[in-house]
Amino acid sequence: MTEHVEVTGHGTHHVVPDLVIVRARVQCDATEVAAALDQASSRTAAALQAAADHGVEARDRRTDDVGIHPRHDQHGQSVVGYTAYQALHLTVRDPNRVGALLQALAGAAGDALAVDGVEMGAEPSPSALEAAREAAFGDARARASQYATLAGASLGAVLTIREGGLEDSHPRPMMSRAADAFAGSMPVEGGTHAVSTSVTVRWELA
Template sequence: MSEHVEVTGHGAHHVVPDLVILRARVQCEARDVASALTESSNRTAAALQAAADHGVEGPDRRTEDVGIHPRHDTEGRKVVGYTAYQAFRLTIRDTSRVGDVLQALAGAAGDALGVDGIEMTAEQTPEAVEASRQAAFEDAHARATQYARLAGVTLGPVLMIREGVPETGTPRPMFARSADALAGSMPVEAGTRAITSTVTVRWGLA
């Protein structure tokens, strides 16, 4: 194999988050399995309909997990009932509507509603991903050029490029108020979010 240098570069492209991901669940208790599942299903359907009524489109409403487990007496011996739950995820594209959507969910599901998490995110557009890849390539090229200079050689043609999977970094900050502030709009601070890429490049040496 001809002489070469292989370098891994890392790049990031920062974007302003423009979406809110709300993860919630409906949890219901009953004496038998069928009743618990039915109540959980009905309240979940009502919550999702409330989200739809507040502008959350069909593709942005997604159920994620369903389960049921028995409840025991204080001694842990006898089954006294069952708890059923259904989790769902909403993508809220108008960040000013977060508080209104939460309030609608609470009104539809009542005390059965639980909020597992609220976070800001951004769509990985092709332009943003390409920008992070280009930054990673430039980082690799700068490193390779430095190594070649120290070795007294010149970079030749690119022989191989291997790309990692773009990832989205953690947003900061998330919210200006706690998720339990249900009334009215909930202000959201966008901060920045980094879409990162890793690229390994092999150059020939002249």
């Protein structure tokens, strides 16, 4: 069997953010399962229509998750109702429209709306992704060279390359009851957005 070394490298390329990601959810309480689901469905539809009316294109509107769970009394014994929810993921390509969008969502869904995160982002362009790949490969090669030196060998031909997934950031929670105040004149700004990836490379040892 050919001697080899396998190393995972990580690479990041920074780009200027050009869009905003809004992560929200609609959450409704009712005494019956069907009623909770119906309310969540209708309020979600209203929120999605409000997003469409405020310029969020169909490709940028999606639902991420849906579920229902029981609510219990203060003693945790008897079921007193049910909570149904549905998550929304909205991509806003004009950051100046985020404030008006949040106000529209709150108006459409009312107190059923919760905003889980508002963050700057950028679509990974082919050039940005290629730059991140090159950085990841360079990181992997540097690590592999160190291991090869310790083993008294040198790197030979590349045997395999396997790319990992793009890294994503997680939003910080914010309750929607303050959406109107938050949306008033909110400037959503960001310095740079990181496009990151990883590659696992196997080299032959010579």
